[in-house]
Amino acid sequence: MTEKPLDPSTSLKAGLAALRAELDACFGPRARFNEALAAHTTLRLGGPADLWFPARSVAELFEVVGLARQRAVPVFLLGGGANLLIGSAGARGLVIENRARVVRFEGARVIAESGTILPRLAKRCAQQGLSGLEWAVGVPGTIGGAAVNNAGAYGMSMADILIRAEILTPQGERIWQPVEWFEYEYRFSKLKQGDRETRGQGDRGTGGQGDGGTRGYVILQVELALVPASTAEVEATMRKYTARRKATQPPGATIGSMFKNPPGDYAGRLIEAVGLKGYRIGQAQISPVHANFFVNLGSASADDVIELVKTAQEQVLDKFGVLLELEVEIV
Ligand SMILES: Cc1cc2nc3c(=O)[nH]c(=O)nc-3n(C[C@H](O)[C@H](O)[C@H](O)COP(=O)(O)OP(=O)(O)OC[C@H]3O[C@@H](n4cnc5c(N)ncnc54)[C@H](O)[C@@H]3O)c2cc1C
Numbered sequence: 001m002t003e004k005p006l007d008p009s010t011s012l013k014a015g016l017a018a019l020r021a022e023l024d025a026c027f028g029p030r031a032r033f034n035e036a037l038a039a040h041t042t043l044r045l046g047g048p049a050d051l052w053f054p055a056r057s058v059a060e061l062f063e064v065v066g067l068a069r070q071r072a073v074p075v076f077l078l079g080g081g082a083n084l085l086i087g088s089a090g091a092r093g094l095v096i097e098n099r100a101r102v103v104r105f106e107g108a109r110v111i112a113e114s115g116t117i118l119p120r121l122a123k124r125c126a127q128q129g130l131s132g133l134e135w136a137v138g139v140p141g142t143i144g145g146a147a148v149n150n151a152g153a154y155g156m157s158m159a160d161i162l163i164r165a166e167i168l169t170p171q172g173e174r175i176w177q178p179v180e181w182f183e184y185e186y187r188f189s190k191l192k193q194g195d196r197e198t199r200g201q202g203d204r205g206t207g208g209q210g211d212g213g214t215r216g217y218v219i220l221q222v223e224l225a226l227v228p229a230s231t232a233e234v235e236a237t238m239r240k241y242t243a244r245r246k247a248t249q250p251p252g253a254t255i256g257s258m259f260k261n262p263p264g265d266y267a268g269r270l271i272e273a274v275g276l277k278g279y280r281i282g283q284a285q286i287s288p289v290h291a292n293f294f295v296n297l298g299s300a301s302a303d304d305v306i307e308l309v310k311t312a313q314e315q316v317l318d319k320f321g322v323l324l325e326l327e328v329e330i331v
Pocket residue numbers: 042076077078079080081082083084098114115138139140141142143144145146147148149150151152153206212213214217218219220254255256257329
């Protein structure tokens with residue numbers, strides 16, 4: 001007699017139920033089934049997570065990832081949701097929201113847990129008389145998400161200040177890796193390998209249906225090297241950057257730059273040049289303020305935003321022969 005194949009949806013459901021019971025037993029009633037992810041992303045859209053859990057420390061991150069892996073439940077690490085376009089189907093498996101936020105200052109070194117909110121950290125560093133993170137004052141999300149994406153602005157990025165990071169590997173080991181390990185490029189690290197493999201296809205391919213959007217690696221904490229400076233000067237630079245953002249970027253629900261800038265040009269300029277600035281599909285709009293920012297006017301669906309993305313890509317390709325590559329990640 002041939003054995004009946006395992007129905008993956010049934011085994012995932014069973015794994016999720018068992019995992020939920022374990023999480024409740026270990027941490028109290030914090031985990032939630034079918035949590036709407038729209039409330040956890042800056043674009044304010046996205047369907048439900050099968051199971052959602054807010055981790056409050058590195059120890060919890062480590063333990064919860066381990067429990068999920070024992071149950072073969074896929075894990076997706078959610079930082080501030082500031083670089084994610086989550087579809088209306090949501091995310092399968094366990095979504096761990098990273099709220100591990102302890103920060104230590106050791107001279108000009110900063111050791112921050114990966115759920116530390118980046119703009120808040122920038123302000124704390126200024127108060128400590130440390131320079132190097134001024135660019136981050138208007139970059140929402142966590143330091144872990146910034147390390148994955150090599151976030152940056154005004155000519156600086158994570159690659160310039162990261163010394164090393166503690167990583168949880170797909171095999172469950174905790175290892176400190178030096179900055180070189182990340183193979184940083186413009187808005188790219190080796191944690192986004194799927195990005196490189198699918199480059200130019202208009203889909204980043206790092207979508208979280210496996211164990212994590214980052215190939216099963218979880219950044220637990222980072223160590224940054226900053227430079228002693230006067231608090232007044234650092235704060236003045238941050239005020240200048242904040243004013244520049246206010247003047248050039250739209251308020252409201254966005255995910256920052258939708259596309260990477262192609263070499264020698266700007267995605268926003270190209271989109272504007274094809275006449276799409278201000279263009280709307282449903283409640284999703286290419287911002288009339290900055291054409292590389294896409295805005296949810298209230299009740300946009302992920303499908304609306306994806307249609308806008310395709311429209312911009314097609315028209316820019318037709319007119320300029322440039323294929324715009326997504327900076328955000330589609331889940
Ligand atoms: C108004 C606005 C302005 C912005 N301006 C800028 C800018 O100037 N420069 C810039 O670079 N970006 C900018 N962004 C984009 C965004 O802020 C950055 O990409 C940010 O670093 C995303 O961090 P996050 O914590 O929100 O990551 P998320 O969006 O939550 O996650 C992004 C990816 O990282 C993974 N991830 C997150 N944390 C971890 C972890 N600890 N371990 C492993 N994987 C992890 C996730 O699984 C996912 O694959 C902007 C966004 C907005 C909304």
